[in-house]
Amino acid sequence: MRALHPVLLAVTDRIEARSQHLRGAYLRRLEAMRQRPQAAQRMGCANVAHAFAALPADERLRVVSQRAPNLGVVTAYNDMLSAHRPYEGFPALIRQAARAAGATVQVAGGVPAMCDGVTQGQPGMELSLFSRDTIAMGTAIALSHDVFDGALLLGICDKIVPGLLIGALHFGHLPCVFVPAGPMSSGLSNEAKAKVREQAAQGLVGRAELLAAEQAAYHGEGTCTFYGTANSNQMLLEAMGLHVPGAAFIHPHAPLREALTREAVSTVLAQAARGGCIGHQVDARCIVNAMVALLATGGSTNHLIHWVAVARAAGLLINWSDFEALSAVVPLLARVYPNGAADVNQFQAAGGPAFVIRELLEAGLMHADVATVTGQGLAAYTELPQPGPQGQVLRVPVDTHSGDEQVLRPVSTPFSDTGGLKLLTGNLGRAVIKVSAVPADRHRIEAPARVFDSQEALQAAFQAGALSGDFVAVVRFQGPRANGMPELHKLTPPLAVLQGRGQRVALVTDGRMSGASGKVPAAIHVCPEALGGGPLAKVRDGDLIRLDADTGTLQVLVPEAVWASRDAAPRDAALGEDAAHGWGRELFAGLREQVLPAEEGACTWVPRPQAG
Missing domain, CATH: 3.50.30.80 (IlvD/EDD C-terminal domain-like)
Structure with a gap:
């Protein structure tokens, strides 16, 4: 493994220096929260009774008297989003796994999750960006019950993952693990879909042909298979060590998916036992790793807004100049639609996030010695999960060669020497x-x-x-x-x-x-x-x-x-009148007035600088 690239070090140092005051204040608040007694011991009796009234009697005994860990689940489940439809059954599975480990689980709350594919070009799309901060606030409301020793965050798509992450970082004293559900199987190729869209724009095909193509592309449960914001989210969570390793792109109904979800439960419990927490984990090095992963895979430009906001939630200040500096030295290793013909299933088959992370680590373009949910550093994310005996997950190192060099390449022969x-x-x-x-x-x-x-x-x-x-x-x-x-x-x-x-x-x-x-x-x-x-x-x-x-x-x-x-x-x-009224847009008027510029993360929860 090479020494860390000097630009990677310089950008990281610059972020740490710029963020020193803000990060220091964040960590002081985090430590104050960590020093408190467990919830059932510090809260009043009426509070405790309300908190656990709906639990079965044996679980109430476990969490109150035996001080067993209690996990909160924040879920973005709905069956409007194909990617989130599989989450319907996850709470039962999580409860079962937690019970077997001697812990309890409560679904702390649900957060909204809108499908941008439905609202594209529609008035509802004007609520989309602000839904991120609404989700962050919903996450905070869920966790504000303050009876949890860890959290499992169920979300995948565009604004949902950044929103959950921003909300969780405001409860940075908790260990947190993100639990994905995987992409849908491949349908009509992205190139064929794009061709029909262009034909429709020219009037060469009608609505029937266009609808048939779209339904052939988007046809089942799971994340849409192009490399947009949703799948970029999953790549970045792997690079940040916030998933169990290799969880991002396993199909919702693959046997391995259930095993990975159970592993997420045992992982957050182990993290709690050793005193890990998401606020310590998401430091400047972790954020830089996410930025590098985005650039190396040609990911969504939305993250030049979202990850600025995520970093701010952890007391870190990043900007577009940081992205550009990294882009100049980070090679483009993946070509996935719209930056190529392949979909994410082909990307995963070629080696997926594990291959990308391995290549970047060996080239000195990622920080290896970061805290992750596994406690093993980022090297654990260069391995691929496989089904093991009795529902366990086994892991093997990713192949040293790409499974398809039209989709994924090593640092030695990238698609481009820069991140694009x-x-x-x-x-x-x-x-x-x-x-x-x-x-x-x-x-x-x-x-x-x-x-x-x-x-x-x-x-x-x-x-x-x-x-x-x-x-x-x-x-x-x-x-x-x-x-x-x-x-x-x-x-x-x-x-x-x-x-x-x-x-x-x-x-x-x-x-x-x-x-x-x-x-x-x-x-x-x-x-x-x-x-x-x-x-x-x-x-x-x-x-x-x-x-x-x-x-x-x-x-x-x-x-x-x-x-x-x-x-x-x-x-x-x-x-202007259209932007202010109808489809619930009136409810977001305060956010439009308060929002920071895009380069500052379009945050609605950071006070705007006052004139004078």
């Missing part, structure tokens, strides 16, 4: 671009702006045949303060069609594209956002825009005097 993420700066603000799937000849676009205040307006222009020639689509007023920063997936097919026709096109937006950003260059998360005084509000149709991913430039080429004198355009009043 670039920070863009200039007179339009700060933005990020993922270029891992963008053709090299499209990394630099200089073209006139076409300005839209909604994704629907751009789609309408496409349908009307009004998007001819080269252009940079500026889609603004899509930031967290404006309308909750919805994902703009519906723009991918029309822009891909135009690029396929030979037009040079790009997207610049203060909105999100998530793991669905692909072959069209997209400068996303532009900060400051248009509604918050950002320069996107000053762009006009025809302004020449330069997007250069190679030099990290995002500029409007307007004479400085003209640019300085230009007023910001107001958001269309109707769009």
Whole structure:
């Protein structure tokens, strides 16, 4: 194993120095919580009676008199999400495993979990980003009963894992293990699905053909199989040591899935016995490992927002410059759709997270000596789980060779020498671009702006045949303060069609594209956002825009005097009214006013700096 890469060390040191005050205060609060007596001994009798009234008598005796450990389960179960449908039966299985180990279990609470696939392009998508902090608050409410010696967190998808993790880190004195449920089996290939979507955008196929393709792709229980935010979550949890090793991508109905869930129970109990806790575990090294794993696998750009918020919950301050510095030295080891043709089942078959982590550790690009739920350091996550006798889990080292070099490669022969993420700066603000799937000849676009205040307006222009020639689509007023920063997936097919026709096109937006950003260059998360005084509000149709991913430039080429004198355009009043009313959006008005910029994690629970 090589010495740690100097850039990895430098970024880690920079985060630790920047976070010294905040992290120190966090750890002091954590230690104060850890020093208290067990719940049943420190609480009043009425509190204790209420807490355990619903337990069977023998379990009440166990937890109160015998001081047996009591585990809390926070679940994001619903059967709207295919990925979360398997969780229905998990509490019973967890209770059974805990009882066999002499412990008790209570489902502490449920948290909301929305399916972004359902809400794409719909008004509900404007609640999506804020659902993360709602989930964090729900997690805190569940754990606020304060009678738990450890927690099991049941969640997989986009905002759910970051929300559960943020909530759990506010109870950092507890040992916590995340319990995944696995991906659905492979259906229609992602390439075939994308092709039908582009055909539908051009009117070449109708609704019946498009619906048949979509249902063939999304067809059963488990996580959607493309490498978007949900599956990136699972990769990052493996790299942080918050799963039992190798749990991420085992099918929901594989025999091994039940064994891994039982192992999660014994793991959190062992962690509690040795005094482990999630607040100590998620330190700067752990966060850097997650960032490296994201870059090495071409994961979702949403995590440039979510993991900033996760780090903040642990008293750590990270930013996009940290991501860019790491991206310059972390090689791209995986090609999974939308950065390739494979799905996550093929990624797992080729070696999966274990192969990636092994390669990065050996190259000195990950911290090995971190605390994990196993207590064995990150090397334990380079092994693959296998079914053992009597429901046990056995592990074997991942193969030294990739099972498919079209999907997964070693550090010695990567798909790219860098992680494919670039920070863009200039007179339009700060933005990020993922270029891992963008053709090299499209990394630099200089073209006139076409300005839209909604994704629907751009789609309408496409349908009307009004998007001819080269252009940079500026889609603004899509930031967290404006309308909750919805994902703009519906723009991918029309822009891909135009690029396929030979037009040079790009997207610049203060909105999100998530793991669905692909072959069209997209400068996303532009900060400051248009509604918050950002320069996107000053762009006009025809302004020449330069997007250069190679030099990290995002500029409007307007004479400085003209640019300085230009007023910001107001958001269309109707769009503002839409963002404020209907579909429950009124309930999130306070969050829109309070939210921090995207580069600061779009947090709604951190006080905004006061003017003056």
